[in-house]
Amino acid sequence: MYKVVIADDEPHILNYLNHYIPWEDFSLQVVGCASNGKDAYNLALTKKADILITDIRMPEMDGLRLCEKLKELLPEIQIIIISAYSDFSYAQKAIQLHALGYCLKPLVSEDLSQLLYIAIRSLNKHKTLHYDELLDIIEDGSPAEIQRCFRMFGLNCKEYYVAASIHASDITDALHAKLTIKLGKHKYLYFSNEPFHTDNARQFICYCKKPAGIAVFPDPVSPANLKYCVEDVVVMSFQYFLTGYPTYSEELVDGSLTDDFFQKLTKSFERKSELTALLNELKTINASMIFNIRTAYKFYHMVLHCPLMESAFDTEEYLLYGYEQLVTEYKNFHDMLNCLLKLMCTSNTQIADDTAKVSSFMQIIKYLNENYQQDISLQQLADSFHLNASYISFLIKKETGLTYSQYLTNLRISQAKRLLTSSQLTLTEISESVGFHDYFYFIKKFKKITGVTPGYYQKNLSSQWNHDRI
Structure with missing residues (x-):
């Protein structure tokens, strides 16, 4: 829990803040109260406070001086200033001290609550190591462990609202999310203990000028189901790949239409003409009603591995190792379909001319060892070395016992x-x-x-x- 220190020289204000604010709901703990600035300063340092709520006019040390001194020693401390005086000079000084907000007395609990949520979000940004722990626990932990970890971030609840975005900027404020975790480049997960502001998300996606996705899981999710929900909402955020334009999603596309299609696909593997016809048919319908990124990825590799394709050429050069590579290699689902149709017309490429270039193997391995962090497809590797992709695939498998992707x-x-x-x-x-x-x-x-x-x-x-x- 984050630790809170309260400073005010009015006993009834201290009593109200200490006993009538539901601190546990925020996963916050009041570790001390002080009636003067000097005691508050010592308390905050001794307890290593995360949040300070302070009046301005107090004996021994005023609130502004208190904030200034604490910021020097506790630079990440979040400051909320309360005062009975609506003096602009006070507010200006508070801004200079990077205070989160300036609440006028008598206090309104809703205003203070909003500032506390902002404080928690700001503190969470400095807890990246704990983010990693949370992601690990969501994947592999028990419901109790998941709840414990979420409480560290101010989400003390039995169910969670989950959202995701990809290739869009951080939309924490637009969603009013309580916790945001960066999954990768331009990819975010959002959590809250209350419904997201979905109208803001819809409006945001309307103004996106490049392919992007926002997905919101409509119902709260228990800790036991959170892992599966997170996987699904990330899949939903990729729906722009199927539509071809920025897309907002609240439902995972996966049902009877999808099942029916895969049955037809399996049957079409018997004849090249049937498979070609099915792929061409897909170009004429709204694929986003049938596929999500997970089933599109499955479809892509099922076609590559079907006997008709494997007997025609080495499919290893076209294998992909994740959704990210799929959306990087192809602009959208239709672009992917066109590639598969083109491959249907490809005959097995002879690689005899390349077999004399065995000495290239060490250069290829050296290149991979130096550039493994990049998105490198087998075809890109082949283009770089002016070799046949099928031959490179064969050579790597022969020398290492592993496929290129492995x-x-x-x-x-x-x-x-x-x-x-x-x-x-x-x-x-x-x-x-x-x-x-x-x-x-x-x-x-x-x-x-x-x-x-x-x-x-x-x-x-x-x-x-x-x-x-x-």
């Missing part, structure tokens, strides 16, 4: 493990620095390869690693 993923996880044991970077920063632009995807891949989450590895295995080096 080699790249293992390389990234290996580098992540090194950073977890030797750097001060946060988990989110490590995720981005090794090429994973979605932290939840990073968690899943890391756990699949190592058996534990990055957070667990950092806390437990890295300390053992350092001990073994001594």
Whole structure:
């Protein structure tokens, strides 16, 4: 819990603030009250207060001087000033001290509550390490652990509202979110204990000039279901890939239409003409009524791996390792369809001319080892070395026993493990620095390869690693 110190020379104000504000609902704790500035100063330093609520006119040290001195020693402390005087010079001085707000007496609890939420959000921005812990616990923790972690951020409730945005700026204020977590580049998760301001989100997306997505899960979610909700709301935020324009979503597209389509798709694998016809049919309908990014990703790889395609050419060069790469490789769903249709007409490429270039293998591996943090498709690699993509795929598999995507993923996880044991970077920063632009995807891949989450590895295995080096 964040710690609060209250300073006012009027006993009834101290009593009101201490006993009639529902501090536990904010996950805040009043650690001391003072009737003069000097005592408040000592209390705040001794208790390492996170929030100071102070009057201006007090004996021994006035509130403005108190704030000025505390800011020097506790630069992250959040200040809320209360006063019976609506003097502009006081308000101006409060702004200079970076106070959150200036409340006039008699106090209105709603005004103070809003300032407390702002204070909590501001403090949360300085708790990045705890963000990483929260993401790990959402993925792998018990409901009780999830609630405990959320209480640290001022969300003391039994259910949570969840939203996500991608390729849009931080919309915390527009949604009136209580907690915001950055998942990756231009990708955010939002949480609240009350419904979001969805009208603001809809208006925001209307003014976006580039592909972007905002998704709001309409109902509150229990801690036990939070992991699945977070996965779904992130998927929903990618819906712009299906529509082709900035999109606001409140519902996951996944139902009978989707199931029916995949049944038709499986049957079409028997004949090239049927598969081609189905892909062309998709170009004429609203794919956003059938697919979300997860099912579009599944569809893409099902087509690539079908016997008709695998017998025609090496599909390894077109494999993708996440939603982010899908939306990076293709502008939208129709662009992806056009690529698949083009591949349908592709015959198996002969690679005999490239077999003399075995010496290129070490150069390719060196290039990957130096650029693994970038989005590198196999085709881009082939273009860089002026080699056949199928040949590079064959060579990597022959020399390492791994497919191209497996080699790249293992390389990234290996580098992540090194950073977890030797750097001060946060988990989110490590995720981005090794090429994973979605932290939840990073968690899943890391756990699949190592058996534990990055957070667990950092806390437990890295300390053992350092001990073994001594």
